[in-house]
Amino acid sequence: MSKTGQARVLTPEQFAHLLGKIKEHRYPEKNTALVQISFKLGLRVQEIALLQIKDVAELGPLSSGSVQRSFKLKEILALPAAYTKGADALRRSKSTYQRRRISFSVHDFHQLVQRIETMAKAGAEIKPEDFYPEVKKHRGRSRDLPMDDIALRKAIENYLAIRLAAQPSVNKTDPLFLTQKGGPYSPNTLQEHFALMQRQWAGIERASSHSGRRTLMTNIIHEQKKSVKVAQKIAGHVSPSTTLIYEEPPEESLKEALQDVGCEYVG
Numbered sequence: 001m002s003k004t005g006q007a008r009v010l011t012p013e014q015f016a017h018l019l020g021k022i023k024e025h026r027y028p029e030k031n032t033a034l035v036q037i038s039f040k041l042g043l044r045v046q047e048i049a050l051l052q053i054k055d056v057a058e059l060g061p062l063s064s065g066s067v068q069r070s071f072k073l074k075e076i077l078a079l080p081a082a083y084t085k086g087a088d089a090l091r092r093s094k095s096t097y098q099r100r101r102i103s104f105s106v107h108d109f110h111q112l113v114q115r116i117e118t119m120a121k122a123g124a125e126i127k128p129e130d131f132y133p134e135v136k137k138h139r140g141r142s143r144d145l146p147m148d149d150i151a152l153r154k155a156i157e158n159y160l161a162i163r164l165a166a167q168p169s170v171n172k173t174d175p176l177f178l179t180q181k182g183g184p185y186s187p188n189t190l191q192e193h194f195a196l197m198q199r200q201w202a203g204i205e206r207a208s209s210h211s212g213r214r215t216l217m218t219n220i221i222h223e224q225k226k227s228v229k230v231a232q233k234i235a236g237h238v239s240p241s242t243t244l245i246y247e248e249p250p251e252e253s254l255k256e257a258l259q260d261v262g263c264e265y266v267g
Contacts, residue, residue: 007210009218010198015039018202027180031197033159034177038194038212040152041077041145042234045194045209046187050083054172056147056156062169069168071160073153081142084236102133143236217246 010018022031037043037051053059055077060070104112112131120126147153164170175184185193191209198207213235220231232243 007208007214008204008206009215010039010204010207010211014202014204014207015215018198018204021201022197025197025201029155029159029162030177033155034190034194035197035212036149036152036155038209039215040149040212041147042213042216043079044084044213045191047079047083048177049175049185049187049190051176052173053160053170053176055079056176057160059164059170059172068161069164069170071164073147073157073160075147077145077147079143079145079236084141084143104133108133141236141238143233145234214246217243221246 018035019032022028022035025031034048037048038045043051055074057071057073060072062069116126116131147156177185177190179185179189194209194211195207198204198211204211217231217235220226220234221228228240228243231246232240235243237243
């Protein structure tokens with residue numbers, strides 16, 4: 001059974017309901033594109049926040065006096081490794097050491113003691129921070145995601161048409177999605193926005209910014225019966241064991257099973 005607190009996997013009916021509710025609020029084109037990218041490509045919220053216009057479309061030349069700037073939607077979203085989980089795409093690495101505890105293998109510890117002993121005999125200055133183990137840096141994983149889904153393409157095209165009509169002079173490296181204030185989304189802000197759309201607007205309990213990703217992975221494994229390797233590639237997981245989490249039956253399957261229990265077990 002799924003771990004407590006995991007994001008809810010939406011049924012097709014709930015997803016359709018969500019899209020309908022989005023149309024009742026401000027910025028329906030942008031919010032529809034956000035939801036479609038989440039549910040059809042399985043991007044993490046950080047990855048969506050970091051998307052640039054050039055990642056999804058080729059911009060036409062900016063001509064003087066032009067009312068509408070042209071663009072062509074790409075066939076494949078090539079997600080850079082720098083966008084993915086574990087990569088320092090937001091440049092938030094700390095210059096100071098952040099660990100509260102450190103550990104060594106027996107072999108490394110013996111070598112460390114010998115090194116300190118040698119330095120002490122030589123009268124060298126000994127600073128504890130010089131002996132801290134290095135923090136392993138995660139590079140992230142790039143992945144190519146075909147944008148074949150018709151609804152996905154239409155949502156992005158509708159949003160870009162409105163975006164370019166309002167700002168014809170945008171650069172290809174500008175953020176794909178902007179907040180109401182006109183700045184880029186932070187992952188936290190976008191996470192809150194997904195929760196707002198799904199929980200408050202659509203009334204779907206326990207839905208979050210991870211619901212789109214979990215819904216897609218569950219559909220690939222349980223409905224499409226694709227291999228875990230396919231799901232792993234789309235999700236960008238380093239280890240297949242992470243993807244195997246999505247092999248758990250979706251909540252709706254458990255609900256149907258409990259509804260089908262007869263009264264013959266009444267004691």
